[in-house]
Amino acid sequence: MIEISHVDKWYSPTFQVLTDCTTSVAKGEVVVVCGPSGSGKSTLIKCVNALEPFQKGDISIDGIKVNDPKTDLPKLRSRVGMVFQHFELFPHLKIIDNLCLAQEKVLGRAHDKAMTKGMALLDRVGLKEHAKKFPAQLSGGQQQRVAIARALAMDPIAMLFDEPTSALDPEMISEVLDVMVDLAREGMTMMVVTHEMGFARKVANRVIFMDRGEIVEDALKDDFFGKPRSDRAQKFLSKILSH
Amino acid sequence: MNYHWNWGIFFQPNPMGTGTYLDLLLSGLELTLETGALAWIIALVTGSVVGVMRTLPSRSASWFGFAYVEFFRNMPLLVQLFLWFFVLPELLPKSAGLWLKQLPNAPFWTAAIGIGFFMSARVAVQLQAGIGSLPRGQKMAATALGLTTVQAYRYVLLPMAFRIILPPLTSEFLNTIKNTAVAITIGLLELTGQARSMQEFSFQVFEAFTAATLLYLLVNAVVVTAMRFLERYVAIPGYITGK
Numbered sequence: 001m002i003e004i005s006h007v008d009k010w011y012s013p014t015f016q017v018l019t020d021c022t023t024s025v026a027k028g029e030v031v032v033v034c035g036p037s038g039s040g041k042s043t044l045i046k047c048v049n050a051l052e053p054f055q056k057g058d059i060s061i062d063g064i065k066v067n068d069p070k071t072d073l074p075k076l077r078s079r080v081g082m083v084f085q086h087f088e089l090f091p092h093l094k095i096i097d098n099l100c101l102a103q104e105k106v107l108g109r110a111h112d113k114a115m116t117k118g119m120a121l122l123d124r125v126g127l128k129e130h131a132k133k134f135p136a137q138l139s140g141g142q143q144q145r146v147a148i149a150r151a152l153a154m155d156p157i158a159m160l161f162d163e164p165t166s167a168l169d170p171e172m173i174s175e176v177l178d179v180m181v182d183l184a185r186e187g188m189t190m191m192v193v194t195h196e197m198g199f200a201r202k203v204a205n206r207v208i209f210m211d212r213g214e215i216v217e218d219a220l221k222d223d224f225f226g227k228p229r230s231d232r233a234q235k236f237l238s239k240i241l242s243h
Numbered sequence: 244m245n246y247h248w249n250w251g252i253f254f255q256p257n258p259m260g261t262g263t264y265l266d267l268l269l270s271g272l273e274l275t276l277e278t279g280a281l282a283w284i285i286a287l288v289t290g291s292v293v294g295v296m297r298t299l300p301s302r303s304a305s306w307f308g309f310a311y312v313e314f315f316r317n318m319p320l321l322v323q324l325f326l327w328f329f330v331l332p333e334l335l336p337k338s339a340g341l342w343l344k345q346l347p348n349a350p351f352w353t354a355a356i357g358i359g360f361f362m363s364a365r366v367a368v369q370l371q372a373g374i375g376s377l378p379r380g381q382k383m384a385a386t387a388l389g390l391t392t393v394q395a396y397r398y399v400l401l402p403m404a405f406r407i408i409l410p411p412l413t414s415e416f417l418n419t420i421k422n423t424a425v426a427i428t429i430g431l432l433e434l435t436g437q438a439r440s441m442q443e444f445s446f447q448v449f450e451a452f453t454a455a456t457l458l459y460l461l462v463n464a465v466v467v468t469a470m471r472f473l474e475r476y477v478a479i480p481g482y483i484t485g486k
Contacts, residue, residue, distance in 0.1 A: 078389025136481030
């Protein structure tokens with residue numbers, strides 16, 4: 001579903017953020033990307049739907065090349081859901097309108113159809129009664145669940161999560177992770193940048209460990225948590241799992 | 244001071260034969276309102292386009308925006324009006340220059356367009372700041388949903404940016420109205436111009452300019468109140484500028 005091969009990215013001629021990154025996410029697979037901050041994991045996931053440009057290598061989604069100038073990027077992006085660290089709901093739109101906007105303007109759905117779909121998804125993430133509120137009236141965890149629902153409203157073929165719980169209070173993290181676990185169990189193709197190793201243990205098929213812009217480890221979940229091959233991954237794991 | 248006060252002057256006929264002196268001032272007020280309204284529409288529309296251009300990733304667009312703003316804001320308004328009114332017709336080919344000079348209501352159009360362009364540079368800078376103050380993730384979230392750049396601006400960025408800059412925009416609206424007084428120098432008989440003619444005909448300088456001052460105050464008070472209502476109308480519940 002998502003093929004990343006030999007991707008290099010530079011912010012400036014002397015500052016390389018991604019070095020020869022190669023990996024893939026198969027249909028229905030859940031891949032967790034972890035690593036210390038500044039390791040390039042957020043940058044990599046933003047390259048997948050071309051929110052960040054990259055200079056070398058190829059990325060394709062469902063066989064369509066992201067870095068081909070002929071690709072209709074808006075159309076491709078509309079088929080890939082993305083959830084951000086800071087939710088990024090549109091503050092001037094009611095919750096339900098946040099869910100309807102792209103359905104109507106990008107997919108061309110009729111308003112009542114978009115509303116029905118939006119309400120069903122809000123119900124699914126347990127926020128139906130908040131449909132008429134504005135984002136600023138919801139808690140962080142609620143906002144992030146709305147953001148997931150907004151992405152799902154586009155009927156995506158894959159979902160990208162960029163540190164979806166990093167900006168949340170501890171008690172709100174689980175309500176967001178619950179939604180993500182359900183999604184994973186339903187067979188959604190997911191690429192998730194996160195430090196939530198509990199989530200990775202529960203639903204990931206593979207874990208990717210990045211450091212300094214390189215993919216250091218790309219292993220099946222059990223292998224990764226059992227005995228990571230690289231020293232750096234071992235050190236990282238021992239640090240975040242020791243508490 | 245040996246000044247003969249005469250507040251009844253407003254109800255005496257003016258020598259132009261167009262009614263009383265009050266009518267003279269009111270006709271000036273009407274022209275002030277027309278010039279100010281047209282100038283403000285020009286300022287808002289061109290300022291918005293240029294302000295957006297300054298935030299686009301395209302180099303040529305932001306360079307054009309930069310050059311436009313620096314050209315129109317770095318010259319005194321008076322000089323700009325003189326340029327459009329006295330210099331431009333001389334620079335054009337003879338027939339075009341003559342045509343321009345003979346246009347009916349030339350001072351009105353020159354003032355409205357000249358003040359409009361001058362103020363548009365200020366609107367552009369404010370809109371640029373408004374868009375720049377939005378989190379970077381807003382544009383990313385809109386893009387990730389498949390919205391095109393135009394749609395992202397239309398439905399996501401501009402509605403928030405305009406709300407944020409509404410208070411300073413009110414000041415620019417007031418400045419636009421007040422700046423129409425400069426048009427007296429190119430022969431536009433707006434409120435200040437008519438107050439001067441009243442002074443010249445009747446020698447009642449204090450009465451004339453007291454009335455003009457009060458009329459300016461009244462107009463601007465109406466604008467301020469209307470903008471307050473607008474601010475309240477578009478306020479977002481739960482958001483910083485909201486209720």
